[in-house]
Amino acid sequence: MTTIGDIARLAGVAKSTVSRYLNDGSVSEATKRKIQHIIKETGYSPNAFAQSLKAKKPNIIGTIVPRLDSYASSRTLIGIDEELKTMNYQMLISHSNLDLEREIENIHSLVRQKVAGIILLATEITDRHLSIIKEVDIPVLIVGQQHKEIHSLIHNDYEAAYEVGKYILSQGHKRIAFLGVNEKNVAVGIDRKKGFKKSLEDIADIDVRFFEINRNNVEASSVVYDIMNTFCPSIIICATDNLAIGAMKAVYSMGISIPNDLSITGFGGYEMTEMIHPGLTTAKFFYEDAGNLAARKMLSLIRGEDTPLKTVSGFEIIYRESVRQV
Structure with missing residues (x-):
């Protein structure tokens, strides 16, 4: 790999002169032409990070x-x-x-x-x-x-969750589980839950229960088993697509069919959600x-x-x- 030292040696100038040239410093026209020619001949490409450190305006x-x-x-x-x-x-x-x-x-x-x-x-x-x-x-x-x-x-977590809630209500679901995450994550743990709760306002005759995990699918499986054994909802709203996929795996192991026995939704719109069967209903964010x-x-x-x-x-x-x- 060609270095600034190589360019300086071939041009017969000091390394500091090449450095000034690369950073738009003061260099004579004759020296500029000589350095330009050698850079072209050697295919030298300056290190963008090193240049940024030395430049008055880092990029x-x-x-x-x-x-x-x-x-x-x-x-x-x-x-x-x-x-x-x-x-x-x-x-x-x-x-x-x-x-x-x-x-x-x-x-x-x-x-x-x-x-x-x-x-x-x-x-x-x-x-x-x-x-x-x-x-x-x-x-x-x-x-x-x-x-x-x-x-x-x-991302518009609140409105996305509100729209998901309105949709599942339009499909007739009245026994609903919401599987969320730790509220230290405000966007996923709080805003999505708030938006979903907002969609339920003034809706009578529904039973909604909220569950929470930290962040791994192993824990998700355990919580899903509890949800199905103690509550048995018609739908689980999962705060992320990863949680939804983990929930799908858990209920399949219980012999539960999706969507015939249980519906599931997620948030994210990950590519895998259209590849799995059945395809996952989700709020897609444009990352x-x-x-x-x-x-x-x-x-x-x-x-x-x-x-x-x-x-x-x-x-x-x-x-x-x-x-x-x-």
């Missing part, structure tokens, strides 16, 4: 993700990366593995690396998050959660579009433009075979 955007194996995170990252490239920016990914301490350290690390801004795909916003975000001297954008004091981009929007919003913050604190990404209800009319 690296740090992105912190809680899970790399998450469909939502991966599609959002694709959207961010695609949009940043069109604006000549690069993305640097840090992985927190759902560890809040590691997430805080990732923020510090990215600031030390002089990124232009940070996009945080958050599952939870704590007082420590708020303190450090206020402390750093670069823009920070939260995706997936919101806080009244931080620029945020959220790549949200990533595009997050990148544009971040660049707006970097430029110091007037940017709204909260931006909301859209959704669509996908009606499939996992819900039947009763």
Whole structure:
């Protein structure tokens, strides 16, 4: 691989001269032409990250993700990366593995690396998050959660859950289980539950019970067994597609047929939900579009433009075979 040192040696100049040229510094026209010719001949490609560290205006955007194996995170990252490239920016990914301490350290690390801004795909916003975000001297954008004091981009969890609730009521379901997650995750654990509850207002003669898990499908299976053995609803509303798929597996092992004996819905719109049988009825969020929007919003913050604190990404209800009319 050709280095700055190689370019300097071939051009007969100092490495600092090549560095100034690459960062649009002061270099004579004759030297510029010589360096340009050698770069073309060698196919040298400057390291974008190293250039960003030295430039007065860095073009690296740090992105912190809680899970790399998450469909939502991966599609959002694709959207961010695609949009940043069109604006000549690069993305640097840090992985927190759902560890809040590691997430805080990732923020510090990215600031030390002089990124232009940070996009945080958050599952939870704590007082420590708020303190450090206020402390750093670069823009920070939260995706997936919101806080009244931080620029945020959220999915419309509340309205999506409201529409799911209205749909299952229209199908005649009156014995309903809602399988949610820990309320530390405001978007999934609180907003989806609130939106669903809103759809039930002024509806008589229904029996609705709420259940909660932390975050793994093993626990989901255990909770689903309890739901079916103690409550036996006609439908389970799952707060995520992953929970819905885990619930489907659990009820199949009990000899329960979907949707003949039990209907199930999810949230997310993951690709696998149309590949399984029966196809899963779900609220689809547009993660790549949200990533595009997050990148544009971040660049707006970097430029110091007037940017709204909260931006909301859209959704669509996908009606499939996992819900039947009763």
